[in-house]
Amino acid sequence: MIAMDPQLEPIAEKVYANQRLSPADGHTLLLSRDIWTIGELADHARRRWHGDTVYYNINRHMNYTNICALSCKFCSFYRKKDQDGAYEYPVDHLAQQAREAAEAGATEVHIVGGLHPWLGFDYYTDMLSAIRDAAPALHIKAFTAVEIVHLARISKRPRDIEGVLRDLQAAGLGSLPGGGAEVFDDRVHDEAFKGKIRSEQWLEVHEAAHRIGLRSNATILYGHIESLEDRVHHFCLLREAQDRAIRDNHPGRFQTVIPLPFVPDRSELEHLPGPTGLDDLKMLAVSRLMLDNFPHVKAFWIMQTLELSQLSLHFGVDDIDGTVVWYDITKVGGCGTHQEVGVTELRRAVRQAGFEPVERDTLYRHVDRQGATWRLAAEAHAEAVMGASR
Numbered sequence: 001m002i003a004m005d006p007q008l009e010p011i012a013e014k015v016y017a018n019q020r021l022s023p024a025d026g027h028t029l030l031l032s033r034d035i036w037t038i039g040e041l042a043d044h045a046r047r048r049w050h051g052d053t054v055y056y057n058i059n060r061h062m063n064y065t066n067i068c069a070l071s072c073k074f075c076s077f078y079r080k081k082d083q084d085g086a087y088e089y090p091v092d093h094l095a096q097q098a099r100e101a102a103e104a105g106a107t108e109v110h111i112v113g114g115l116h117p118w119l120g121f122d123y124y125t126d127m128l129s130a131i132r133d134a135a136p137a138l139h140i141k142a143f144t145a146v147e148i149v150h151l152a153r154i155s156k157r158p159r160d161i162e163g164v165l166r167d168l169q170a171a172g173l174g175s176l177p178g179g180g181a182e183v184f185d186d187r188v189h190d191e192a193f194k195g196k197i198r199s200e201q202w203l204e205v206h207e208a209a210h211r212i213g214l215r216s217n218a219t220i221l222y223g224h225i226e227s228l229e230d231r232v233h234h235f236c237l238l239r240e241a242q243d244r245a246i247r248d249n250h251p252g253r254f255q256t257v258i259p260l261p262f263v264p265d266r267s268e269l270e271h272l273p274g275p276t277g278l279d280d281l282k283m284l285a286v287s288r289l290m291l292d293n294f295p296h297v298k299a300f301w302i303m304q305t306l307e308l309s310q311l312s313l314h315f316g317v318d319d320i321d322g323t324v325v326w327y328d329i330t331k332v333g334g335c336g337t338h339q340e341v342g343v344t345e346l347r348r349a350v351r352q353a354g355f356e357p358v359e360r361d362t363l364y365r366h367v368d369r370q371g372a373t374w375r376l377a378a379e380a381h382a383e384a385v386m387g388a389s390r
């Protein structure tokens with residue numbers, strides 16, 4: 001039998017007593033090589049929230065443009081205008097893609113893009129309303145905090161983030177994805193993604209979203225030039241932001257944390273090795289343990305692989321995103337943009353790991369599905385009860 005890392009003993013006591021971990025605990029966990037104990041603790045915390053349920057969703061990721069005013073060193077997605085492969089899609093094209101996604105049974109579209117230098121604010125509201133008209137049941141999760149700040153600038157009200165979000169919400173925006181957070185640290189910011197918004201602004205955008213009733217997610221991009229202290233600091237800032245949302249009783253909250261392993265291929269940081277599988281498992285587990293007020297920890301199989309995502313279900317993860325279909329931001333090992341996993345394969349991976357797969361919508365409501373047709377399980381249940389009482 002392998003002995004437990006003695007440094008983890010006081011942390012284990014806290015986890016079993018449902019007590020908050022300190023930044024020093026986070027650091028100890030990230031330094032420890034005792035992956036089994038870390039996994040066991042994360043699994044304990046995860047089961048307290050979700051028992052043996054594992055969520056997945058049927059979604060489609062869409063990118064409206066890869067033209068970007070920024071040049072983040074970790075990013076291989078962006079292009080400059082007139083550069084080979086640069087694109088910007090008209091609204092009709094995006095609405096058609098969303099319609100096809102809905103016809104194929106998707107419950108969500110996840111839409112992000114570069115900071116396009118001259119598309120006007122109308123382009124974004126038109127995009128949302130065209131998608132809503134084309135596919136009214138689809139939830140639109142769109143625009144990272146960085147894009148929201150960009151939209152506030154182009155709509156000439158850089159300080160009115162809440163007003164911009166309200167306009168987008170009125171046009172059909174359902175929630176915010178967690179992208180663009182990278183690592184909340186000024187040194188890392190200046191070296192790897194200078195020009196992007198800093199942590200305070202990223203958090204302000206999410207707070208404004210929560211105030212007006214939008215739910216949102218949060219990411220951390222790890223395994224490049226950040227330190228372990230930076231990762232812990234990032235977790236603490238997210239945890240405090242969620243504490244404030246709960247304390248202030250905002251109608252919106254953070255739902256999910258998505259730790260994203262840095263994929264070096266074709267980026268300016270290509271010389272870096274990127275994280276290993278053990279780093280990935282540890283980050284997912286420590287996210288669960290440090291972010292005790294985030295209900296969900298998601299593995300994004302596009303970056304972690306489906307095989308590791310399956311294993312990560314024993315390391316604190318309760319959610320796998322998703323069927324995806326198209327993904328242009330990272331393409332591991334020279335694969336193209338068509339990156340899709342079938343529902344049968346997803347469910348099989350979850351079952352084989354000993355968990356119960358549950359299809360969810362974006363807001364984690366259970367979905368009742370017959371082929372491409374679906375409705376919320378609560379609605380189906382209410383209808384069945386009404387039927388029985390007639």
Ligand code: V47
Nearest residue numbers: 074075177178179180217219221260261262263300
């Ligand atoms: O914002 C960019 C990151 C993010 C690389 O909210 C990279 O449900 C790794 O945020 N290696 C987009 N990561 C993905 C994202 C996301 C994914 C799935 C679900 C959700 C959600 C959000 O990907 C970007 C950036 O932080 N990224 N380049 C790279 N080379």
